[in-house]
Amino acid sequence: MSSLVPDVSPEQLQQLKESAGRCIDEAGDVLSLLSSEIWRCPELAYQEEKAHEALVRFFSQQPGWTVQGHYLLNTAFRATWGPMGGREGDNVVNIGFLCEYDALPGIGHACGHNLIAEVGAAAALGVKGALGALSHCPVRAKVTVLGTPAEEDGGGKIDLIQAGAFEGMDVVFMAHPSQEDVAYCADLAEIDLTVKYHGKASHAAAYPWKGINALDAAVLAYNNLSVLRQQLKPEWRIHGIIKHGGVKPNIIPDYSELFFYLRTPKHQDLPHIKEKAEKCFRSAAMATGCQVNLEYGKNEFYNILRNITLERAYEENGKTLGIEFITNEKLQEIPLGSTDFGNVSFVVPGIHTYFYIGSNALNHTEEYTAAAGAEKAQFYTLRTAKAMAMTALDVLFCPELLQRVRDEYAEAKLKEESG
Ligand SMILES: NCCCC(=O)N[C@@H](CCCN)C(=O)O
Numbered sequence: 357m358s359s360l361v362p363d364v365s366p367e368q369l370q371q372l373k374e375s376a377g378r379c380i381d382e383a384g385d386v387l388s389l390l391s392s393e394i395w396r397c398p399e400l401a402y403q404e405e406k407a408h409e410a411l412v413r414f415f416s417q418q419p420g421w422t423v424q425g426h427y428l429l430n431t432a433f434r435a436t437w438g439p440m441g442g443r444e445g446d447n448v449v450n451i452g453f454l455c456e457y458d459a460l461p462g463i464g465h466a467c468g469h470n471l472i473a474e475v476g477a478a479a480a481l482g483v484k485g486a487l488g489a490l491s492h493c494p495v496r497a498k499v500t501v502l503g504t505p506a507e508e509d510g511g512g513k514i515d516l517i518q519a520g521a522f523e524g525m526d527v528v529f530m531a532h533p534s535q536e537d538v539a540y541c542a543d544l545a546e547i548d549l550t551v552k553y554h555g556k557a558s559h560a561a562a563y564p565w566k567g568i569n570a571l572d573a574a575v576l577a578y579n580n581l582s583v584l585r586q587q588l589k590p591e592w593r594i595h596g597i598i599k600h601g602g603v604k605p606n607i608i609p610d611y612s613e614l615f616f617y618l619r620t621p622k623h624q625d626l627p628h629i630k631e632k633a634e635k636c637f638r639s640a641a642m643a644t645g646c647q648v649n650l651e652y653g654k655n656e657f658y659n660i661l662r663n664i665t666l667e668r669a670y671e672e673n674g675k676t677l678g679i680e681f682i683t684n685e686k687l688q689e690i691p692l693g694s695t696d697f698g699n700v701s702f703v704v705p706g707i708h709t710y711f712y713i714g715s716n717a718l719n720h721t722e723e724y725t726a727a728a729g730a731e732k733a734q735f736y737t738l739r740t741a742k743a744m745a746m747t748a749l750d751v752l753f754c755p756e757l758l759q760r761v762r763d764e765y766a767e768a769k770l771k772e773e774s775g
Pocket residue numbers: 467507508509510532543546547548617657692693694695
């Protein structure tokens with residue numbers, strides 16, 4: 357362990373970590389109620405009004421927090437505690453914990469974002485509880501909880517970055533429900549794409565030759581992409597749905613709409629997959645005589661800029677709590693989708709970890725929705741929060757660790773951005 361700030365011994369740091377764990381356990385009931393309140397009322401991206409209200413109420417009822425509802429976004433919030441401690445002129449070390457709480461259409465919290473909110477809130481309570489019990493805290497510590505909506509659709513964290521919400525943060529943490537415990541996973545860069553074909557209606561039996569078939573364009577495009585996949589790099593992903601394909605069999609469809617996700621390991625590769633996909637969509641328009649409109653999502657999701665220094669510290673703390681991590685780099689390179697945390701990782705050093713919730717069900721299934729709302733998930737959720745809180749305390753009390761985190765972040769960002 358790096359050298360600690362003056363007048364804090366390794367034993368005292370360990371006592372602080374244990375204190376954080378006790379604070380999290382003591383708040384276990386209210387945290388579970390918070391999580392289940394969010395889980396019971398699934399709300400879609402940018403529409404998480406009840407979840408926002410529950411989280412704002414939660415922190416407003418906790419002593420010492422400054423809470424801002426509707427923070428920069430209608431369903432975002434910020435809760436801060438501190439800065440406290442240290443000496444006049446000391447730099448503030450601002451630790452951020454991120455909460456997600458948007459659900460999926462038709463299957464509710466099938467990605468367990470109610471548990472992401474709980475982990476973030478719990479870890480923040482743990483750090484605040486441990487520091488607040490000190491007669492004097494030798495570092496100027498601040499804890500910031502940021503409610504970041506719309507991860508599943510649109511990317512609320514990206515909106516918040518653009519609005520300056522992450523300015524002044526030194527390190528950020530969040531954890532995502534999964535099937536295993538892993539400190540890092542190679543989430544992909546991603547962009548949404550909506551494709552609209554406009555044709556010409558006609559009676560499909562009487563005079564089909566008068567029509568221009570928008571459904572044919574959609575089907576041709578879908579098949580173009582299906583064969584394109586053979587020529588894509590194995591980590592690249594193109595997948596989607598036909599959202600609209602016509603209204604009646606005897607009316608040649610004059611409108612069809614597709615919704616696709618394009619994904620690459622690095623956000624610098626997104627232009628290349630976009631170019632290939634656009635050829636598939638535009639050639640289908642040419643083949644059928646349709647007009648085509650391509651509408652990209654407002655935010656590109658970045659891949660995650662990993663911070664191995666922080667990951668290792670998190671793993672060391674998690675192991676003391678009995679967490680068994682996947683550390684095989686090959687398994688960590690298997691993407692579990694995308695996240696707007698990737699964009700955050702390019703503006704603030706941080707980790708987006710994954711944690712087991714007591715079920716082998718797969719995300720984005722009804723079984724996972726049930727698992728995310730089950731009592732069994734609570735033990736794993738609070739254990740993850742404790743590991744995050746312990747790592748935050750390491751960052752606060754080990755200046756060398758914080759410096760190594762910063763140095764790795766600067767080096768990785770320079771390497772990534774120089775291609
Ligand atoms: N890595 C966490 C996975 C969460 C998730 O499913 N995110 C969505 C984001 C889609 C953005 N358009 C995904 O499909 O990866």
